[in-house]
Amino acid sequence: MDDTGNIVLQIDRLKKSFGKYKVLTDVSYSLPKGEIAAIIGPNGAGKSTFFNLITGYHLVDGGTIRFMGREITNWPRHRIARTGISRAFQVSNIYPRLTTFENVRQAILSQQRRTLNIFTPAHRLARKNTLELLELTGLLPYRDTLAGILSQGDKKKLELALALAGKPELLLLDEPTAGMSSEETHETMELVKRLNREIGLSILFTEHDISVIFGYARKLSVLYQGMVIAEGTPEEVRKNEEAQKCYLGEEV
Amino acid sequence: MKNKYLFPLILFLLAVVLPYIVPEFWVHVLTEILIMGLFAASFNMIFGYMGQLTFGHAAYYGVGAYTTGLLMVKANVPLLVCLPLSMFSAGLCAAVLGYFCVKLRGIYFAILTMAFGQLVYYIIFQWYSFTGGDNGLQGIVPPAFLGRAANPYYFFTLIVVALGMIALWIISESPFGYTMRAIRDNAERTEFIGINVQRYMHLNFIIAAMFAGLAGALWGPFNRSVAPDLCSWQHSGMPVFMTVMGGPFHFLGPLIGSAIYTMLMAFVTSFTEYWPMVSGIVIIVVVLVMPGGLLGLLGDRLPFLRKNERSAKETNG
Numbered sequence: 001m002d003d004t005g006n007i008v009l010q011i012d013r014l015k016k017s018f019g020k021y022k023v024l025t026d027v028s029y030s031l032p033k034g035e036i037a038a039i040i041g042p043n044g045a046g047k048s049t050f051f052n053l054i055t056g057y058h059l060v061d062g063g064t065i066r067f068m069g070r071e072i073t074n075w076p077r078h079r080i081a082r083t084g085i086s087r088a089f090q091v092s093n094i095y096p097r098l099t100t101f102e103n104v105r106q107a108i109l110s111q112q113r114r115t116l117n118i119f120t121p122a123h124r125l126a127r128k129n130t131l132e133l134l135e136l137t138g139l140l141p142y143r144d145t146l147a148g149i150l151s152q153g154d155k156k157k158l159e160l161a162l163a164l165a166g167k168p169e170l171l172l173l174d175e176p177t178a179g180m181s182s183e184e185t186h187e188t189m190e191l192v193k194r195l196n197r198e199i200g201l202s203i204l205f206t207e208h209d210i211s212v213i214f215g216y217a218r219k220l221s222v223l224y225q226g227m228v229i230a231e232g233t234p235e236e237v238r239k240n241e242e243a244q245k246c247y248l249g250e251e252v
Numbered sequence: 253m254k255n256k257y258l259f260p261l262i263l264f265l266l267a268v269v270l271p272y273i274v275p276e277f278w279v280h281v282l283t284e285i286l287i288m289g290l291f292a293a294s295f296n297m298i299f300g301y302m303g304q305l306t307f308g309h310a311a312y313y314g315v316g317a318y319t320t321g322l323l324m325v326k327a328n329v330p331l332l333v334c335l336p337l338s339m340f341s342a343g344l345c346a347a348v349l350g351y352f353c354v355k356l357r358g359i360y361f362a363i364l365t366m367a368f369g370q371l372v373y374y375i376i377f378q379w380y381s382f383t384g385g386d387n388g389l390q391g392i393v394p395p396a397f398l399g400r401a402a403n404p405y406y407f408f409t410l411i412v413v414a415l416g417m418i419a420l421w422i423i424s425e426s427p428f429g430y431t432m433r434a435i436r437d438n439a440e441r442t443e444f445i446g447i448n449v450q451r452y453m454h455l456n457f458i459i460a461a462m463f464a465g466l467a468g469a470l471w472g473p474f475n476r477s478v479a480p481d482l483c484s485w486q487h488s489g490m491p492v493f494m495t496v497m498g499g500p501f502h503f504l505g506p507l508i509g510s511a512i513y514t515m516l517m518a519f520v521t522s523f524t525e526y527w528p529m530v531s532g533i534v535i536i537v538v539v540l541v542m543p544g545g546l547l548g549l550l551g552d553r554l555p556f557l558r559k560n561e562r563s564a565k566e567t568n569g
């Protein structure tokens with residue numbers, strides 16, 4: 001049986017070095033549709049680099065990336081975003097001098113392909129959608145605040161909102177709860193889980209917080225020394241000796 | 253919210269009334285303020301809104317000026333037809349040269365725009381048979397229906413500049429205009445929400461050049477001549493000074509800057525030849541005392557000037 005129809009993301013033999021330093025030596029990975037999965041690994045293992053390659057931030061040195069069966073390796077960033085992969089950054093990467101509302105509206109206008117409109121005042125467009133998304137991510141009280149002066153946790157929520165505004169098929173979250181209080185972490189991950197369940201959004205995230213990893217991921221992959229050294233359900237990975245030695249052992 | 257149109261309205265009414273009160277010399281100064289104000293506002297589409305400093309914007313102003321000058325002198329084309337053609341030729345020029353500029357950012361963008369500006373200057377300077385070289389083009393006269401007095405051409409300029417400013421305002425408030433702010437704020441993130449940043453910057457570069465071309469087109473009939481200096485890098489510096497003086501984070505900043513700069517120049521040159529020194533000192537004072545320009549400074553005090561733009565210093569933290 002051909003199951004490529006059920007695979008959102010298929011990565012084969014991905015390689016990336018920075019100068020002589022090999023970050024990813026040989027990474028193969030596949031993510032089924034509607035899955036919620038995590039990539040874990042120690043600091044500097046290459047998790048963010050992995051996301052950077054998928055979203056076109058860096059060019060790959062070797063290997064292929066397929067999204068919904070289509071090869072997207074080394075496509076330009078905006079094209080990858082348009083094709084249905086949205087991303088929230090580890091270090092919040094927002095528009096500091098626009099308000100929270102304007103931040104989200106910008107991403108929505110882009111998704112609606114209205115950014116070439118030079119005639120209609122922007123404040124008349126996408127208002128309802130923007131407010132809905134602000135509400136969903138808990139940012140409504142800060143709609144008129146400049147994004148640059150939001151708290152760390154709220155910046156991360158805005159990151160998530162910008163990613164969701166793209167109406168993606170696949171959502172990549174790089175440490176989505178870093179800098180959040182435990183309450184905010186819970187809220188955010190519940191939202192992510194709900195989106196996964198309700199609209200079948202495929203989600204791949206990285207995290208250091210063990211409770212988040214084991215609480216929300218249905219599939220775990222351990223990235224270590226440039227390769228995926230263990231993979232499976234949280235229980236399987238917890239029992240895996242190699243994974244324990246390399247990573248979990250330090251923290252569990 | 254309503255009174256955001258109050259300030260522009262007052263300015264417009266002032267512009268309508270002033271020529272009836274002031275001596276003819278100052279009507280000429282007012283005309284120049286308007287033309288340079290539109291030029292500076294078009295520059296600010298690239299500087300204030302897109303976040304890139306161009307040091308070659310005069311090239312497009314010059315191309316607009318020469319398009320109208322040549323068409324009027326050599327082919328007797330009516331001024332009203334020349335204006336859109338000047339926008340077109342300036343836009344075409346920007347489409348070619350801007351293609352390369354938008355690949356660069358920051359100081360490299362500034363240098364390449366300046367280099368292309370000098371290239372345009374040099375071509376006009378050297379192409380003696382067509383452009384008149386360093387002699388420029390003489391005998392560009394406003395259409396007969398505007399007569400020979402200062403006031404009619406002033407009002408013609410006022411209408412064209414007002415329409416140009418309204419068009420720029422609409423663009424700056426549109427989704428495209430906000431995309432420019434987004435690119436200024438964080439070009440990288442803008443790619444990840446699906447926008448081809450280079451292509452949008454290129455489009456904005458062309459739009460800005462078209463309005464610079466429109467401003468340039470108004471210059472020839474006003475001055476009765478055009479000269480290659482209009483394209484020089486010194487002339488590209490004018491909208492930079494004006495915008496910094498008036499405030500790059502306000503739509504009307506460049507126009508206000510043009511008023512200050514042009515009036516000061518007219519005033520100072522009438523009793524001393526040390527204008528370059530005076531202008532240098534003024535610019536130093538402006539940069540040190542009010543980094544957000546005059547409107548940035550006033551905006552901190554007068555809420556109706558603030559709208560939804562903010563001065564730079566607020567958000568540096």
Ligand SMILES: Nc1ncnc2c1ncn2[C@@H]1O[C@H](COP(=O)(O)OP(=O)(O)OP(=O)(O)O)[C@@H](O)[C@H]1O
Pocket residue numbers: 018023041042043044045046047048049050090
């Ligand atoms: N643009 C770059 N140039 C050079 N080296 C880089 C670059 N980006 C990442 N690296 C290096 O690659 C390695 C992997 O970095 P990466 O950010 O992918 O790790 P990570 O798994 O996300 O770590 P963390 O858990 O701290 O976020 C690090 O040693 C980092 O210094």
Ligand SMILES: [Mg+2]
Pocket residue numbers: 047048049090174
């Ligand atoms: Mg990382």
